[in-house]
Amino acid sequence: MKRVVITGAGTINALGHDVPQTLEAMREGRCGIGPLVFRDVERLAIRIGGQVRGFEAEQVFNRQQLSLYDRFTQFTLIAAREAMAQSGLTFGGELATRSGVVLGTSGGGLTTQDENYRAVYEEGKNRVHPFVVPKLMNNAATSHVSMEFNLKGPSFTVATACASSNHAMGQAFHMIRSGMCDVMITGGSESMLCFGGVKAWEGLRVMSKDACRPFSATRSGMVQGEGAGVFVFEEMNHARARGAEILAEVVGFAMTSDAADIVMPSKQGAARAMQGALADARLPREEVGYINAHGTGTAANDKTECAAVADVFGTHADRLMISSTKSMHGHLIGGTGAVELLACIMALRDGVIAPTIGYEEPDPECALDVVPNEAREARVEAAVSNAFAFGGLNAVLALRRV
Protein backbone atom coordinates (compact mmCIF):
# COMPACT_ATOMS: atom_id res chain seq x y z
CA MET A 1 0.00 0.00 0.00
CA LYS A 2 1.15 3.51 -0.82
CA ARG A 3 1.62 6.16 1.84
CA VAL A 4 -0.22 9.47 1.60
CA VAL A 5 1.05 12.90 2.62
CA ILE A 6 -0.35 16.42 2.57
CA THR A 7 1.71 18.84 0.48
CA GLY A 8 -0.61 21.80 0.23
CA ALA A 9 -3.32 23.50 2.30
CA GLY A 10 -5.68 26.35 1.59
CA THR A 11 -8.70 27.92 3.25
CA ILE A 12 -11.04 30.82 3.56
CA ASN A 13 -13.34 31.00 6.55
CA ALA A 14 -14.52 33.35 9.27
CA LEU A 15 -11.07 33.34 10.89
CA GLY A 16 -9.11 34.33 7.82
CA HIS A 17 -8.79 34.39 4.07
CA ASP A 18 -5.86 31.98 4.02
CA VAL A 19 -4.10 29.35 6.14
CA PRO A 20 -1.61 31.63 7.96
CA GLN A 21 -4.41 34.03 9.04
CA THR A 22 -6.59 31.13 10.14
CA LEU A 23 -3.87 29.43 12.17
CA GLU A 24 -2.91 32.73 13.78
CA ALA A 25 -6.55 33.24 14.83
CA MET A 26 -6.70 29.70 16.23
CA ARG A 27 -3.48 30.27 18.16
CA GLU A 28 -4.92 33.46 19.61
CA GLY A 29 -8.29 31.87 20.35
CA ARG A 30 -10.04 34.53 18.32
CA CYS A 31 -13.75 34.27 17.61
CA GLY A 32 -14.93 34.68 14.03
CA ILE A 33 -18.60 34.51 14.95
CA GLY A 34 -20.64 37.70 14.80
CA PRO A 35 -23.86 39.28 13.58
CA LEU A 36 -25.00 37.91 10.22
CA VAL A 37 -25.24 40.34 7.34
CA PHE A 38 -27.50 39.43 4.42
CA ARG A 39 -30.91 40.21 2.99
CA ASP A 40 -33.93 39.52 5.26
CA VAL A 41 -31.74 38.69 8.28
CA GLU A 42 -34.23 40.66 10.41
CA ARG A 43 -36.79 37.91 9.78
CA LEU A 44 -34.57 35.33 11.49
CA ALA A 45 -34.58 34.34 15.15
CA ILE A 46 -30.92 33.24 14.80
CA ARG A 47 -28.79 36.18 13.69
CA ILE A 48 -25.21 35.11 14.39
CA GLY A 49 -22.79 33.04 12.36
CA GLY A 50 -19.20 32.58 11.29
CA GLN A 51 -19.48 34.63 8.12
CA VAL A 52 -16.52 35.29 5.82
CA ARG A 53 -15.95 39.05 6.04
CA GLY A 54 -14.09 41.52 3.90
CA PHE A 55 -14.30 39.21 0.92
CA GLU A 56 -15.25 40.76 -2.39
CA ALA A 57 -15.73 38.15 -5.06
CA GLU A 58 -15.51 40.85 -7.77
CA GLN A 59 -11.88 41.44 -6.81
CA VAL A 60 -11.01 37.79 -7.41
CA PHE A 61 -13.26 36.58 -10.22
CA ASN A 62 -14.36 38.12 -13.50
CA ARG A 63 -17.94 38.64 -14.65
CA GLN A 64 -18.16 35.38 -16.61
CA GLN A 65 -16.79 33.42 -13.69
CA LEU A 66 -19.17 35.07 -11.23
CA SER A 67 -22.13 34.06 -13.37
CA LEU A 68 -21.06 30.43 -12.88
CA TYR A 69 -19.56 30.41 -9.38
CA ASP A 70 -21.88 30.17 -6.41
CA ARG A 71 -20.29 31.39 -3.17
CA PHE A 72 -19.40 27.79 -2.21
CA THR A 73 -17.49 27.42 -5.50
CA GLN A 74 -15.77 30.77 -4.99
CA PHE A 75 -14.60 29.66 -1.54
CA THR A 76 -13.41 26.34 -2.96
CA LEU A 77 -11.36 27.95 -5.73
CA ILE A 78 -9.73 30.44 -3.37
CA ALA A 79 -8.73 27.62 -1.01
CA ALA A 80 -7.64 25.36 -3.88
CA ARG A 81 -5.41 28.09 -5.35
CA GLU A 82 -3.64 28.51 -2.02
CA ALA A 83 -3.17 24.75 -1.59
CA MET A 84 -1.94 24.29 -5.16
CA ALA A 85 0.50 27.17 -4.87
CA GLN A 86 1.96 25.69 -1.71
CA SER A 87 2.30 22.24 -3.26
CA GLY A 88 4.13 23.63 -6.28
CA LEU A 89 2.44 21.06 -8.52
CA THR A 90 1.32 21.57 -12.08
CA PHE A 91 -0.65 18.94 -13.94
CA GLY A 92 -0.01 17.64 -17.41
CA GLY A 93 0.47 14.34 -19.24
CA GLU A 94 0.12 11.18 -17.18
CA LEU A 95 0.11 13.02 -13.85
CA ALA A 96 -3.03 14.88 -14.94
CA THR A 97 -4.88 11.65 -15.71
CA ARG A 98 -3.74 10.08 -12.44
CA SER A 99 -4.93 13.02 -10.34
CA GLY A 100 -8.45 14.10 -9.43
CA VAL A 101 -10.70 16.07 -7.12
CA VAL A 102 -12.96 14.81 -4.33
CA LEU A 103 -14.70 17.52 -2.35
CA GLY A 104 -17.44 17.58 0.25
CA THR A 105 -20.40 19.89 0.49
CA SER A 106 -23.82 19.56 2.01
CA GLY A 107 -25.82 22.43 0.56
CA GLY A 108 -23.85 23.06 -2.62
CA GLY A 109 -25.15 26.19 -4.32
CA LEU A 110 -27.76 26.89 -1.67
CA THR A 111 -27.40 30.66 -1.98
CA THR A 112 -28.07 30.41 -5.70
CA GLN A 113 -31.18 28.33 -5.03
CA ASP A 114 -32.34 30.75 -2.38
CA GLU A 115 -31.93 33.79 -4.62
CA ASN A 116 -33.72 32.15 -7.52
CA TYR A 117 -36.61 30.82 -5.45
CA ARG A 118 -36.98 34.34 -4.12
CA ALA A 119 -37.04 35.71 -7.67
CA VAL A 120 -39.73 33.35 -8.93
CA TYR A 121 -41.88 32.93 -5.80
CA GLU A 122 -41.56 36.20 -3.92
CA GLU A 123 -40.86 38.62 -6.72
CA GLY A 124 -43.10 36.78 -9.19
CA LYS A 125 -40.48 36.70 -11.93
CA ASN A 126 -40.94 34.13 -14.65
CA ARG A 127 -37.39 34.00 -15.91
CA VAL A 128 -34.16 32.97 -14.18
CA HIS A 129 -30.54 33.27 -15.23
CA PRO A 130 -29.55 30.54 -17.71
CA PHE A 131 -26.74 29.22 -15.48
CA VAL A 132 -28.78 28.53 -12.35
CA VAL A 133 -28.38 24.76 -12.66
CA PRO A 134 -24.61 24.60 -13.34
CA LYS A 135 -24.13 27.17 -10.59
CA LEU A 136 -26.12 25.42 -7.88
CA MET A 137 -25.18 21.78 -8.54
CA ASN A 138 -23.27 20.13 -5.72
CA ASN A 139 -20.43 19.05 -8.01
CA ALA A 140 -19.87 22.55 -9.45
CA ALA A 141 -16.94 23.28 -7.14
CA THR A 142 -15.26 19.95 -7.89
CA SER A 143 -15.64 20.50 -11.62
CA HIS A 144 -14.28 24.04 -11.56
CA VAL A 145 -11.23 22.88 -9.59
CA SER A 146 -10.64 20.11 -12.12
CA MET A 147 -10.88 22.63 -14.98
CA GLU A 148 -8.71 25.29 -13.39
CA PHE A 149 -5.86 22.87 -12.60
CA ASN A 150 -6.26 20.31 -15.40
CA LEU A 151 -7.08 17.36 -13.17
CA LYS A 152 -8.38 14.60 -15.41
CA GLY A 153 -8.61 11.60 -13.09
CA PRO A 154 -11.43 10.40 -10.80
CA SER A 155 -13.42 13.39 -9.54
CA PHE A 156 -16.69 13.68 -7.67
CA THR A 157 -18.51 15.38 -4.82
CA VAL A 158 -19.48 13.77 -1.54
CA ALA A 159 -22.55 14.87 0.41
CA THR A 160 -22.89 13.44 3.89
CA ALA A 161 -24.04 16.54 5.76
CA CYS A 162 -21.55 17.46 8.50
CA ALA A 163 -19.19 14.62 7.59
CA SER A 164 -18.95 15.48 3.87
CA SER A 165 -15.38 16.80 3.97
CA ASN A 166 -14.07 13.95 6.06
CA HIS A 167 -15.73 11.41 3.79
CA ALA A 168 -14.24 13.25 0.78
CA MET A 169 -10.73 13.33 2.26
CA GLY A 170 -11.06 9.67 3.25
CA GLN A 171 -11.90 8.81 -0.35
CA ALA A 172 -8.95 10.81 -1.63
CA PHE A 173 -6.70 9.03 0.87
CA HIS A 174 -7.97 5.62 -0.25
CA MET A 175 -7.53 6.44 -3.92
CA ILE A 176 -3.88 7.32 -3.47
CA ARG A 177 -3.15 4.55 -0.99
CA SER A 178 -4.55 1.93 -3.36
CA GLY A 179 -2.38 3.19 -6.20
CA MET A 180 -5.32 4.46 -8.27
CA CYS A 181 -4.11 8.08 -8.18
CA ASP A 182 -0.91 10.02 -7.49
CA VAL A 183 -2.38 13.31 -6.35
CA MET A 184 -5.85 14.27 -5.13
CA ILE A 185 -7.24 17.72 -4.42
CA THR A 186 -9.63 17.25 -1.53
CA GLY A 187 -11.49 18.93 1.31
CA GLY A 188 -14.80 20.71 1.24
CA SER A 189 -16.80 23.88 1.13
CA GLU A 190 -20.07 25.31 2.41
CA SER A 191 -22.03 28.50 2.10
CA MET A 192 -25.40 28.17 3.78
CA LEU A 193 -25.43 31.58 5.41
CA CYS A 194 -28.35 33.03 3.51
CA PHE A 195 -31.93 33.63 4.61
CA GLY A 196 -33.31 30.25 3.49
CA GLY A 197 -30.29 28.34 4.74
CA VAL A 198 -30.41 29.71 8.27
CA LYS A 199 -34.23 29.67 8.39
CA ALA A 200 -34.18 25.93 7.72
CA TRP A 201 -31.69 25.33 10.54
CA GLU A 202 -33.70 27.54 12.89
CA GLY A 203 -36.54 25.05 12.58
CA LEU A 204 -34.57 22.34 14.35
CA ARG A 205 -34.21 24.55 17.45
CA VAL A 206 -30.63 23.53 18.08
CA MET A 207 -29.05 26.83 17.06
CA SER A 208 -27.56 29.19 19.61
CA LYS A 209 -28.53 32.85 19.65
CA ASP A 210 -25.35 34.02 21.35
CA ALA A 211 -22.25 31.81 21.00
CA CYS A 212 -20.89 28.35 20.28
CA ARG A 213 -19.60 26.89 23.57
CA PRO A 214 -18.71 23.27 22.98
CA PHE A 215 -18.27 21.06 26.07
CA SER A 216 -19.21 23.92 28.41
CA ALA A 217 -22.09 23.28 30.81
CA THR A 218 -23.47 26.63 29.64
CA ARG A 219 -23.63 25.61 25.98
CA SER A 220 -26.66 26.83 24.07
CA GLY A 221 -26.37 25.10 20.72
CA MET A 222 -24.56 25.27 17.43
CA VAL A 223 -23.56 28.25 15.31
CA GLN A 224 -23.14 28.00 11.57
CA GLY A 225 -20.08 29.07 9.66
CA GLU A 226 -19.08 29.18 6.01
CA GLY A 227 -15.96 28.79 3.92
CA ALA A 228 -13.73 26.10 2.51
CA GLY A 229 -10.68 24.00 3.26
CA VAL A 230 -8.77 22.35 0.41
CA PHE A 231 -5.70 20.11 0.57
CA VAL A 232 -3.27 18.48 -1.81
CA PHE A 233 -2.95 14.79 -0.91
CA GLU A 234 0.02 13.16 -2.61
CA GLU A 235 1.65 9.76 -2.74
CA MET A 236 4.65 9.94 -0.40
CA ASN A 237 7.36 8.83 -2.84
CA HIS A 238 6.00 11.21 -5.45
CA ALA A 239 6.22 14.06 -2.98
CA ARG A 240 9.68 13.06 -1.73
CA ALA A 241 11.07 12.66 -5.26
CA ARG A 242 10.27 16.25 -6.09
CA GLY A 243 11.42 17.55 -2.70
CA ALA A 244 8.00 18.82 -1.70
CA GLU A 245 7.37 20.19 1.76
CA ILE A 246 5.25 17.66 3.67
CA LEU A 247 2.75 19.08 6.15
CA ALA A 248 1.62 15.76 7.66
CA GLU A 249 0.96 12.15 6.76
CA VAL A 250 -2.58 10.81 6.49
CA VAL A 251 -2.36 7.39 8.09
CA GLY A 252 -5.88 6.14 8.69
CA PHE A 253 -9.53 6.58 7.89
CA ALA A 254 -12.73 4.88 8.91
CA MET A 255 -16.41 5.44 8.34
CA THR A 256 -19.42 3.96 10.07
CA SER A 257 -23.18 4.31 10.04
CA ASP A 258 -25.22 4.44 13.24
CA ALA A 259 -28.24 2.92 11.49
CA ALA A 260 -30.29 4.40 14.32
CA ASP A 261 -31.67 7.94 14.11
CA ILE A 262 -31.82 10.72 11.54
CA VAL A 263 -30.55 13.40 13.93
CA MET A 264 -29.55 11.94 17.29
CA PRO A 265 -25.91 10.77 17.41
CA SER A 266 -24.87 7.36 18.69
CA LYS A 267 -21.96 6.67 20.99
CA GLN A 268 -21.38 3.28 19.39
CA GLY A 269 -21.27 4.64 15.84
CA ALA A 270 -18.83 7.40 16.80
CA ALA A 271 -16.65 5.01 18.81
CA ARG A 272 -16.52 2.46 16.01
CA ALA A 273 -15.37 5.18 13.59
CA MET A 274 -12.56 6.37 15.88
CA GLN A 275 -11.56 2.78 16.66
CA GLY A 276 -11.60 1.97 12.97
CA ALA A 277 -9.39 4.91 12.04
CA LEU A 278 -6.81 3.89 14.66
CA ALA A 279 -6.87 0.28 13.46
CA ASP A 280 -6.58 1.36 9.82
CA ALA A 281 -3.57 3.49 10.76
CA ARG A 282 -2.10 0.76 13.01
CA LEU A 283 -1.85 3.54 15.51
CA PRO A 284 -1.73 2.62 19.21
CA ARG A 285 -4.27 4.82 20.98
CA GLU A 286 -1.61 6.06 23.42
CA GLU A 287 0.15 7.82 20.55
CA VAL A 288 -2.80 10.10 19.84
CA GLY A 289 -2.08 13.44 21.48
CA TYR A 290 -4.84 15.52 19.99
CA ILE A 291 -8.39 15.03 18.76
CA ASN A 292 -10.13 17.70 16.76
CA ALA A 293 -13.64 17.08 18.04
CA HIS A 294 -16.83 17.27 16.07
CA GLY A 295 -17.85 19.39 19.10
CA THR A 296 -20.91 21.17 17.75
CA GLY A 297 -21.95 22.75 21.04
CA THR A 298 -25.22 20.84 21.19
CA ALA A 299 -25.92 18.76 24.27
CA ALA A 300 -26.58 15.68 22.14
CA ASN A 301 -23.26 15.81 20.29
CA ASP A 302 -20.94 16.89 23.06
CA LYS A 303 -22.05 14.32 25.62
CA THR A 304 -22.12 11.49 23.10
CA GLU A 305 -18.75 12.38 21.62
CA CYS A 306 -17.02 12.59 25.00
CA ALA A 307 -18.48 9.23 26.04
CA ALA A 308 -17.29 7.70 22.77
CA VAL A 309 -13.77 9.12 23.24
CA ALA A 310 -13.67 7.70 26.78
CA ASP A 311 -14.75 4.29 25.45
CA VAL A 312 -12.18 4.20 22.67
CA PHE A 313 -9.20 5.68 24.51
CA GLY A 314 -9.77 4.28 28.00
CA THR A 315 -7.47 5.84 30.59
CA HIS A 316 -5.55 7.62 27.82
CA ALA A 317 -8.65 9.76 27.25
CA ASP A 318 -7.65 11.74 30.34
CA ARG A 319 -4.18 12.44 28.94
CA LEU A 320 -4.97 13.51 25.40
CA MET A 321 -6.23 16.95 24.36
CA ILE A 322 -9.51 17.40 22.52
CA SER A 323 -10.81 20.72 21.26
CA SER A 324 -13.58 22.06 19.08
CA THR A 325 -12.51 24.88 16.81
CA LYS A 326 -16.17 25.33 15.82
CA SER A 327 -16.23 27.68 18.81
CA MET A 328 -14.16 30.05 16.63
CA HIS A 329 -15.16 29.47 12.99
CA GLY A 330 -18.63 28.01 13.51
CA HIS A 331 -19.95 24.82 12.00
CA LEU A 332 -19.12 24.75 8.29
CA ILE A 333 -21.40 21.71 7.80
CA GLY A 334 -20.08 20.03 4.62
CA GLY A 335 -16.83 22.00 4.78
CA THR A 336 -16.19 21.69 8.47
CA GLY A 337 -13.84 18.68 8.54
CA ALA A 338 -11.59 20.37 6.01
CA VAL A 339 -11.12 23.59 7.98
CA GLU A 340 -10.73 21.55 11.15
CA LEU A 341 -7.98 19.44 9.59
CA LEU A 342 -5.90 22.63 9.71
CA ALA A 343 -6.01 22.47 13.50
CA CYS A 344 -4.66 18.91 13.34
CA ILE A 345 -1.86 19.98 11.01
CA MET A 346 -1.01 22.87 13.34
CA ALA A 347 -0.87 20.48 16.29
CA LEU A 348 1.42 18.03 14.47
CA ARG A 349 3.61 20.51 12.69
CA ASP A 350 3.80 23.55 14.90
CA GLY A 351 3.10 21.90 18.25
CA VAL A 352 0.24 24.31 18.91
CA ILE A 353 -3.14 23.00 20.08
CA ALA A 354 -6.08 25.15 19.05
CA PRO A 355 -8.39 25.90 21.98
CA THR A 356 -12.11 25.44 22.57
CA ILE A 357 -13.12 29.04 23.18
CA GLY A 358 -16.28 30.26 24.92
CA TYR A 359 -15.69 27.67 27.61
CA GLU A 360 -17.29 28.83 30.84
CA GLU A 361 -18.15 25.94 33.11
CA PRO A 362 -17.21 22.25 33.23
CA ASP A 363 -19.83 19.70 32.25
CA PRO A 364 -19.36 16.47 34.22
CA GLU A 365 -20.41 14.54 31.12
CA CYS A 366 -17.61 16.18 29.11
CA ALA A 367 -14.81 15.72 31.63
CA LEU A 368 -11.91 15.70 29.15
CA ASP A 369 -9.06 18.14 28.55
CA VAL A 370 -10.88 20.35 26.05
CA VAL A 371 -8.05 22.95 25.94
CA PRO A 372 -10.35 25.66 27.29
CA ASN A 373 -10.06 29.19 25.88
CA GLU A 374 -6.29 29.35 25.34
CA ALA A 375 -4.09 27.57 22.83
CA ARG A 376 -1.40 25.36 24.26
CA GLU A 377 2.04 24.24 23.16
CA ALA A 378 2.56 20.48 23.06
CA ARG A 379 4.43 17.98 20.96
CA VAL A 380 1.93 15.71 19.27
CA GLU A 381 2.85 12.58 17.29
CA ALA A 382 -0.60 11.70 15.99
CA ALA A 383 -3.95 13.44 15.72
CA VAL A 384 -7.50 12.37 14.97
CA SER A 385 -10.23 14.44 13.33
CA ASN A 386 -13.86 13.55 14.03
CA ALA A 387 -16.96 14.24 11.95
CA PHE A 388 -20.36 12.83 12.88
CA ALA A 389 -23.17 13.74 10.51
CA PHE A 390 -26.92 13.98 10.78
CA GLY A 391 -28.21 10.69 9.51
CA GLY A 392 -25.67 8.86 11.66
CA LEU A 393 -22.84 8.85 9.11
CA ASN A 394 -19.45 9.08 10.79
CA ALA A 395 -16.01 9.69 9.26
CA VAL A 396 -12.75 9.88 11.18
CA LEU A 397 -9.26 10.63 9.88
CA ALA A 398 -5.95 9.90 11.59
CA LEU A 399 -2.81 11.94 10.87
CA ARG A 400 0.80 11.58 11.88
CA ARG A 401 3.66 14.04 12.27
CA VAL A 402 6.32 13.82 9.56
Added chain:
Amino acid sequence: MDIALKVREIIAEQAMLDVADVRPEHTLADLGVDSMAVVEAIFVIEETFDISVPFNANQPEDSDFDISTVARIAEGVQRLVDQKP
Protein backbone atom coordinates in the same frame (compact mmCIF):
# COMPACT_ATOMS: atom_id res chain seq x y z
CA MET B 1 -61.03 27.53 20.68
CA ASP B 2 -60.53 25.00 23.50
CA ILE B 3 -56.79 25.40 23.81
CA ALA B 4 -56.25 22.44 26.13
CA LEU B 5 -58.15 20.13 23.78
CA LYS B 6 -56.32 21.43 20.71
CA VAL B 7 -52.96 20.88 22.42
CA ARG B 8 -53.99 17.33 23.30
CA GLU B 9 -54.96 16.76 19.66
CA ILE B 10 -51.58 18.01 18.45
CA ILE B 11 -49.70 15.80 20.89
CA ALA B 12 -51.94 12.82 20.09
CA GLU B 13 -51.10 13.28 16.42
CA GLN B 14 -47.37 13.16 17.21
CA ALA B 15 -47.79 10.18 19.54
CA MET B 16 -50.04 8.42 17.02
CA LEU B 17 -52.65 7.92 19.74
CA ASP B 18 -56.35 8.72 20.13
CA VAL B 19 -56.98 12.06 21.79
CA ALA B 20 -58.88 10.21 24.51
CA ASP B 21 -55.66 8.40 25.43
CA VAL B 22 -53.74 11.63 25.95
CA ARG B 23 -54.42 12.83 29.51
CA PRO B 24 -53.33 16.18 30.99
CA GLU B 25 -51.14 14.47 33.58
CA HIS B 26 -49.18 12.51 30.97
CA THR B 27 -45.55 13.36 30.33
CA LEU B 28 -44.36 13.34 26.74
CA ALA B 29 -42.17 10.35 27.58
CA ASP B 30 -45.29 8.49 28.82
CA LEU B 31 -46.75 9.00 25.38
CA GLY B 32 -43.62 7.93 23.53
CA VAL B 33 -43.04 11.41 22.09
CA ASP B 34 -39.29 11.66 21.35
CA SER B 35 -37.16 14.79 20.93
CA MET B 36 -37.84 15.05 17.20
CA ALA B 37 -41.57 14.77 17.76
CA VAL B 38 -41.39 17.45 20.48
CA VAL B 39 -39.77 19.88 18.05
CA GLU B 40 -42.43 19.08 15.47
CA ALA B 41 -45.27 19.45 18.02
CA ILE B 42 -43.92 22.87 19.05
CA PHE B 43 -43.89 23.86 15.40
CA VAL B 44 -47.52 22.77 14.95
CA ILE B 45 -48.50 24.61 18.14
CA GLU B 46 -46.86 27.80 16.87
CA GLU B 47 -48.63 27.51 13.53
CA THR B 48 -52.00 26.64 15.08
CA PHE B 49 -52.09 29.42 17.67
CA ASP B 50 -49.96 31.95 15.81
CA ILE B 51 -47.54 32.25 18.70
CA SER B 52 -43.79 31.93 19.18
CA VAL B 53 -42.77 29.30 21.73
CA PRO B 54 -39.47 29.87 23.56
CA PHE B 55 -38.08 26.37 23.30
CA ASN B 56 -34.48 25.25 22.74
CA ALA B 57 -34.05 21.57 21.96
CA ASN B 58 -30.55 21.62 23.46
CA GLN B 59 -31.83 22.30 26.93
CA PRO B 60 -35.58 21.68 27.13
CA GLU B 61 -35.45 21.88 30.90
CA ASP B 62 -33.89 25.35 30.81
CA SER B 63 -36.33 26.76 28.27
CA ASP B 64 -38.94 29.28 29.37
CA PHE B 65 -41.58 26.87 28.14
CA ASP B 66 -42.50 23.96 30.42
CA ILE B 67 -43.06 20.72 28.54
CA SER B 68 -43.07 18.41 31.58
CA THR B 69 -46.71 17.34 31.13
CA VAL B 70 -49.53 17.78 28.63
CA ALA B 71 -51.28 20.08 31.10
CA ARG B 72 -48.18 22.29 31.52
CA ILE B 73 -47.84 22.60 27.77
CA ALA B 74 -51.49 23.66 27.48
CA GLU B 75 -51.00 26.22 30.27
CA GLY B 76 -47.94 27.60 28.55
CA VAL B 77 -49.80 27.91 25.27
CA GLN B 78 -52.73 29.61 27.03
CA ARG B 79 -50.31 32.13 28.53
CA LEU B 80 -48.70 32.88 25.19
CA VAL B 81 -52.12 33.23 23.52
CA ASP B 82 -53.25 35.62 26.29
CA GLN B 83 -50.10 37.70 25.79
CA LYS B 84 -50.77 38.16 22.11
CA PRO B 85 -51.27 41.80 21.23
